[in-house]
Amino acid sequence: GENVEQHPSTLSVQEGDSAxxxxxxxxxxxxYFPWYKQELGKRPQLIIDIRSNVGEKKDQRIxxxxxxxxKHFSLHxxxxxxxxxAVYFCAATHRWPNDYKLSFGAGTTVTVRA
Amino acid sequence: xAGVMQNPRHLVRRRGQEARLRCSPMKGHSHVYWYRxxxxxxxxxxxxLQKENIIDESGMPKERFSAEFPKEGxxxxxxxxVVRGDSAAYFCASSxxxxxxxxxxxxxxxxxxxxx
Numbered sequence: 001g002e003n004v005e006q007h008p009s010t011l012s013v014q015e016g017d018s019a020x021x022x023x024x025x026x027x028x029x030x031x032y033f034p035w036y037k038q039e040l041g042k043r044p045q046l047i048i049d050i051r052s053n054v055g056e057k058k059d060q061r062i063x064x065x066x067x068x069x070x071k072h073f074s075l076h077x078x079x080x081x082x083x084x085x086a087v088y089f090c091a092a093t094h095r096w097p098n099d100y101k102l103s104f105g106a107g108t109t110v111t112v113r114a
Numbered sequence: 115x116a117g118v119m120q121n122p123r124h125l126v127r128r129r130g131q132e133a134r135l136r137c138s139p140m141k142g143h144s145h146v147y148w149y150r151x152x153x154x155x156x157x158x159x160x161x162x163l164q165k166e167n168i169i170d171e172s173g174m175p176k177e178r179f180s181a182e183f184p185k186e187g188x189x190x191x192x193x194x195x196v197v198r199g200d201s202a203a204y205f206c207a208s209s210x211x212x213x214x215x216x217x218x219x220x221x222x223x224x225x226x227x228x229x230x
Binding site (some may be wrong): 089 | 118145219
């Protein structure tokens with residue numbers, strides 16, 4: 001099955017700086033890679049996703065890049081703000097026909113210092 | 115759209131009791147997924163259901179755990195004879211169709227189960 005590794009486990013950045021979280025996956029047939037943000041005691045919220053037919057996707061201060069050859073994808077947050085502090089999870093689908101199944105990384109706790 | 119609803123939000127059970135967790139998917143969604151999250155860990159897939167069908171329960175322990183998604187009403191995750199190791203947050207997600215190219219999973223607020 002799919003195995004997703006996520007680094008770093010914790011990340012502290014100064015407000016206004018950028019934050020980068022990296023994930024690797026094991027199954028070259030995975031085709032969908034969402035990122036979720038989870039605040040303490042809250043539900044995981046989808047913030048951005050990317051499919052295997054594109055290499056990069058942006059949404060305001062958030063971007064995701066995908067390198068299919070190397071089997072890794074990254075989340076980039078620019079101009080960080082205190083409200084960006086949360087745990088971020090990357091995920092990848094399993095190969096068809098089990099591509100409904102998401103495997104999650106262990107999470108990155110991001111702290112934005114004011 | 116009310117989003118994915120789960121109840122109860124918090125559940126305390128003593129060892130040996132039963133826990134019933136409910137999930138109402140988003141309106142128009144017919145696919146439900148249950149995940150378990152242990153403290154400081156990522157979410158782990160448990161089971162995938164469509165109306166009246168269990169599609170994949172490979173992530174669910176073979177004993178004591180069961181899930182259903184009836185034609186009418188919410189999806190239910192049932193844990194019989196709970197043990198302390200069952201303490202976790204249980205999240206339900208729903209999607210309008212399978213992930214292969216289209217459906218995105220939206221998560222509910224979770225049920226935090228504590229077994230004493």
